[in-house]
Amino acid sequence: MKALILFGVLLISGAATYLIRLSFIALEGRMNLPMWFRSALPYVPAAMLTALIAPDLLMRDGALAVSIDNPRLLAGIVAIVIARVTKSAMWTIVGGMAVLLILMKVMA
Known part of the structure; x- marks a missing residue:
């Protein structure tokens, strides 16, 4: 049971990380980020x-x-x-x- 919970937490964490990173890639063409933000990246x-x-x-x-x-x-x-x-x-x-x-x- 603990292994199943751990596996679920890992899957959810991986999906959350993937979606956060994807958000920047997906919004790149649609959103104009400020120059100060782009220069810090x-x-x-x-x-x-x-x-x-x-x-x-x-x-x-x-x-x-x-x-x-x-x-x-x-x-x-x-x-x-x-x-x-x-x-x-x-x-x-x-x-x-x-x-x-x-x-x-x-x-x-």
């Missing part, structure tokens, strides 16, 4: 990614952890450098994860 993906990643890098055990003994923060900084140098998502992920795994073993 390219920044949405970077803002969303930052909002998802920053808490994981900066928080540890529910407290702000901006120090050299935070392996996630150090690996994140290395990943930023790799991304800047290589401009490759694959190398950024591989390098950041490798540094994180090494630091977690060393600092454990």
Whole structure:
């Protein structure tokens, strides 16, 4: 029974997400969005990614952890450098994860 409820919640959530995204696509030709809104749209993906990643890098055990003994923060900084140098998502992920795994073993 719980699995059926969970499956229903997932289906409803997926449908709601799909409809919200579709609304922007479907209304594009019919509605004239303000220029300030259109100029802000390219920044949405970077803002969303930052909002998802920053808490994981900066928080540890529910407290702000901006120090050299935070392996996630150090690996994140290395990943930023790799991304800047290589401009490759694959190398950024591989390098950041490798540094994180090494630091977690060393600092454990």
